Amino acid sequence: MRAMTWTALLTLMLTAACATTQSDSAVCAGTSEAARAHADALLIDGGPLSKRTGLVLLDKRKAGCHP
Numbered sequence: 738m739r740a741m742t743w744t745a746l747l748t749l750m751l752t753a754a755c756a757t758t759q760s761d762s763a764v765c766a767g768t769s770e771a772a773r774a775h776a777d778a779l780l781i782d783g784g785p786l787s788k789r790t791g792l793v794l795l796d797k798r799k800a801g802c803h804p
Contacts, residue, residue: 771790775793
């Protein structure tokens with residue numbers, strides 16, 4: 738009985754996660770500050786600071802923004 742309960746619980750958790758979609762517009766809006774920081778860094782130095790802010794922006798976009 739316990740194994741059946743755990744199996745059912747696991748199945749429900751997995752199917753619920755698969756049915757959940759992310760909001761691309763919300764994620765993209767959430768990266769707008771990082772995009773502005775990167776644009777500012779490009780204007781300031783075009784070097785190490787820009788690389789750091791660019792990586793932050795790319796990581797955030799990769800996490801869920803698909804334009």
